[in-house]
Amino acid sequence: MFAVRNTSAATAKLSVFEDAQKIAHTPERTVEREMRRIAALSAEAVIQEQHSSLQGLSAVEAASRQRIYGPNLIAAEAQRSGWKRFMALLASPLSLLLLVLAGVNLAIGETWGGLMIGIMVMLSSLLSFVQEHRSDRAAQKLRSMVATTATVLRTTKGKIEIPLVGLVPGDIIFLSAGDIIPADVRILSSKSLFISQAALTGESLPVEKTPFAIAQNDAEVFSDIVNLAFMGTNVMSGTGMAIVIATAEHTAFGHIAADLVKRREISSFDQGINKYIRLIILFMLVMVPLVFLVNGLSKGDWLEALLFAVAVAVGLTPEMLPMIITINLAKGALAMSEKKVIVKRLNAIQNFGAMDILCTDKTGTLTQDKIILEQHVDIDGTDSSKVVEYAYLNSYFQTGMKNLLDVAILSYVDVHEKIEPDKHYQKIDEVPFDFERRRMSVIVQQANGSRLLICKGAAEEILSVCTDAEHGGVPAPLASQHGTAMNQTVDSLNQDGFRVIAVAYKQLPPQPADSADAFSKTDESALTLLGYIAFLDPPKDSASEAIIALHHYGVNVKVLSGDNGAVVLNVCRHVGLAGDHVVLGNDIDALDDDALGNIAERSSMFAKLNPMQKARVIRCLQKRNHVVGYLGDGINDGAALKAADVGISVDSAVDIAKESADIILMRKSLIVLKDGVLEGRRVFGNITKYIKMSSSSNFGNMLSVLGASAMLPFLPMAPIQILLNNLLYDVSQTAIATDHVDRDYLKQPRRWEITDIGRFMLTLGPVSSLFDYLTFGILWFVFGAAHQSVLFQTGWFVESLLSQTLVVHIIRTGKIPFAQSKPSLPLLMTTIMIVLLALWLPTSPFSDALGLTALPLLLNIAILLIVSSYLLLTQLLKSWLMSRFGLK
Structure with a gap:
């Protein structure tokens, strides 16, 4: 399970690690030396040194360590005593x-x-x-309703969710897309685990983390150590298991003010x-x-x-x-607390009043956030039970964060009883979702020993790795005309307001179930396109009224979505957002900031945006003297929430969204925002x-x-x-x-x-x-x-x-x-x-x-x-x- 390898030295870059060293030379150097020492140990040695095991700590031992190390809170987050505040x-x-x-x-x-x-x-x-004091007490009561948690192993209870404050050194935790790294951890195992370290290094691209031991001086910059993940960073994609090696003020930056970890202008x-x-x-x-x-x-x-x-x-x-x-x-x-709105940062209230543009994701804000799987069709648009069965297997066996589409698939009537996945299939591996590929795959072994790679994701991304397509249940090579016909099927569904996900597969040669073969995104090639599943997220009845109300009070609403342009246009028309043109992510990459700012002021609909593109649109609007709010709840909303003048999220959001937001809504509604x-x-x-x-x-x-x-x-x-x-x-x-x-x-x-x-x-x-x-x-x-x-x-x-x-x-x-x-x-x-x-x-x-x-x-x-x-x-x-x- 664990291996040791040496990696080449990473390129040095200016980071807040270096800033920290300027502020506190001796503590930082001590922390760095200790971290480099741990990085050089094998995973088994780290577990042994922490007096832990792969089964985790017992509840009694965790409580004992909490008394020793204290709560997992950095100094900036800890509550000051009354006399200190006075x-x-x-x-x-x-x-x-x-x-x-x-x-x-x-x-x-x-x-x-x-x-x-x-x-x-x-x-x-x-x-x-x-x-x-009154404000803090009221806010604390509401914050307890949206506490960020971590998935941790306990010897008697298995996997459980606990508040981040309860973590102690030696805890075994699980990481998946959307999670905040809750402490300094040593990676024990990983699968396409990419972590955004932008809060620490300013580097926008996520970094892959692996469990392999490295030489103590293999990384020139502390943040480039590949088997360590640091408190305050967040998982962009993939999964992993890690052991906590430092909490609270003992983390790399626990002794430094929180503005180094989470900067705000x-x-x-x-x-x-x-x-x-x-x-x-x-x-x-x-x-x-x-x-x-x-x-x-x-x-x-x-x-x-x-x-x-x-x-x-x-x-x-x-x-x-x-x-x-x-x-x-x-x-x-x-x-606002009386309306179940948590204000994490008091000054954000004033920014609320100054906001003249509200950017928002589409799902759950303009729509009902109740996605329903409406159609499952082959490439010709004919109903196909095989499409929904394969989609079900993909969603059922994935270990990453299940989004609303997965929930809709898993709740589809009678599929589980029909295919009995636990009885007839055994999971071998998975290739987690990321925002570059916009797809994810699972590899399962069937009862007859044959193996199957099932991939689902955005239609164009799936089509780009397919060489065949099923016609009448028989795979046939794809030709150029087939691509045009299939695009027409997808476009027709999009124009009817459906969000379309493509499903493809590849038969793999038999292999023992305990094989050490590891799969990666390079295996997503030469697939056979099976068909499409179409979801409907109906527009909210109140969305149109809320948009009119916000416009009445001088706030223009703009939609920044990662979804398909046709779906975004359909939903926006239903809720009364003006415009006939949707600006796509590929379009804005070719524009400089001035040109993008001009388009962003005039356009209300943006689609197919990745996280960095959302943040860039917001910054371009700010350069034109707008006060911009952003409402989002997904992994891909973290950058936009931090870029906005006031970041708004909901209690059901992923960790990174809740931590990045200034305001937390107990219900996702534009009416609440108007208030x-x-x-x-x-x-x-x-x-x-x-x-x-x-x-x-x-x-x-x-x-x-x-x-x-x-x-x-x-x-x-x-x-x-x-x-x-x-x-x-x-x-x-x-x-x-x-x-x-x-x-x-x-x-x-x-x-x-x-x-x-x-x-x-x-x-x-x-x-x-x-x-x-x-x-x-x-x-x-x-x-x-x-x-x-x-x-x-x-x-x-x-x-x-x-x-x-x-x-x-x-x-x-x-x-x-x-x-x-x-x-x-x-x-x-x-x-x-x-x-x-x-x-x-x-x-x-x-x-x-x-x-x-x-x-x-x-x-x-x-x-x-x-x-x-x-x-x-x-x-x-x-x-x-x-x-x-x-x-x-």
Whole structure:
């Protein structure tokens, strides 16, 4: 069963193995030496060294090893403890900045100021922590429903499925197409086992793995060792048996962050948030020193100027931004979880809302995912029982992953009882399916000792290896005219909506059943074409409605299928996808990216695509500034799922699809996707409300503070008042996540546009400052605050807090607030609470401690009129911005 051979050195290539060595030289080299040593051992020696056997481990021994080695989780996947997660939130850039400012206050004796800043940081971090914890708990419950498993041997139970987390060194596992390699393993036996190592090496072509021992230095690059397979890679085709030699952090990359194993580009949303934070910090670096210098030079009290500058820095910091983002994303995830949608990556929710193109496989999305074997005919289109019997034998004896077509064949009525495969046939070998050949074969021995190779697959691929065809049960040489006639039979079935699979066979000379002969794809030659089996996967009744709904919300649906072009066209017509032309995989290979991008934008139907072609279509669409989602569940969907901005799969998908996806659907439906799109837009809408408000308010405050500092003989607002103002304003914003989003806003994809934020900031910020200066003038000239700094500071404190708190109702909607668009009840209640508190604080028992004084009735009325005028002008300018620049 096992053999030893030497292989030639593989071509060196840059891989994340080499990246890893740059990051952690000593651990990686130690791992590499150990792996090379194991690769040089025979399979029997490896099993013996691992204290295992070909019967696997006992359940007791596996449990004992789990206690020693721990769960099979890499560090990036392991759940952090609560205090570590909370500390990580405190370590965010904005929180660290505020804590530094709090430290400055405490160092110079301003205890109240330091405590106020600390309260804001703790409030933001605590709310973020609570929301993340709630979201994680809900997601974990749903993730348990779609846990990825491995097929493992147990001495008492035989083959069983266990979660990947339960694997231990010494476990004997079985590999087949679609499986994720769950740990670092040594191959014990294989049959055409091809593994994609793209996640590790970036190499798109799969690598064949064999069980043969090699010399320790036979492979120049670690990843090229042919008898080892590494955690995070996946099986593209073939089958194999392997022994686990390392799990979790003991794997080749367990000690390195997960982004080396599964890289993902930072989303446009994250990029936009980072740009916004950098912009605010840049403003602070310019404005805060300027405010400090202006106040110090004009008033001569440098300590007071420092305190004021620190308070201004806190006021300019959007300290609630991380919390607002977390709450909104978590709320979106929880809302989607109620619809049985698992959000594996929170930021994918925003990408959902930004998506303007959805690419999807055909089967199960546009169709009912209930494939039925409808016809079994010979090459002339006449019913043939022999065709379905041979197809049954092929599906019955294959050990690779059985797809829906195999399931349909195996469930065909009475075939099993008629041919009794276990009684009359003995399996000798198989040649597994791969996406290049698009066919698979089994070799069986009949009771009379004769052997039979039965091959089934795509019609054109089967025809390419046939030299004969059966006519009336008698094989006859194929002639050129026969090919044309057979193509007409296939085309006729395709045009009727059938998916066609060809069946062929070859008689082999008798050989002992225990013969060591091994078969390969080279044996798939000189076959006799037997006929065709035709499957029907009826279109879903809801598919047409869902496509119309998605189109209504600005999402175009495109089908990327590996199926026949005629079948794809037939199904797409039934569900209302426009177009008369199907783009084939062979067509796009001849195109450069620009030409393919042009075609991809105009075409809705793609057929006969291999995995790399699907991913290429998606990347070409992304280059044309589209946000692309991909829905798939098969082995050939892994590359497309990773290439897409948001990868979507289903709970019944193969391992590689589930692991590559950002979103997991508990039911495969485009209607569910429409709901996800709308939820993503709601989340993004509520986040941008806060950003628009904070950016415009902060910019306006900068202008007001700078001017007031230069003109006034005293500080325009005491440092503790600025801090309290900021704290109360932040509290009022915590309810934004509960707010309603206008239907008009949901109609189009929503993407981060820093220019839109800039327009709001540069237009509405000066308006806010204008009314601040109006307040200054009234306080100074009408109410005599020139010599009453407390009265001046109290008046601006109240006006500033009221205007910042109330303007949310203007910016939260593109319509007329309250009349055409009502806020959520929590947002309304927090607004009312802060407004009442702002009016009460000057007369409260805390007024002296806060440096506030009671305001005359007329001044309160004047402030209310100023705030009302500010809100009215803001509404008018907002409407102008929307009509002028199309902002929402």
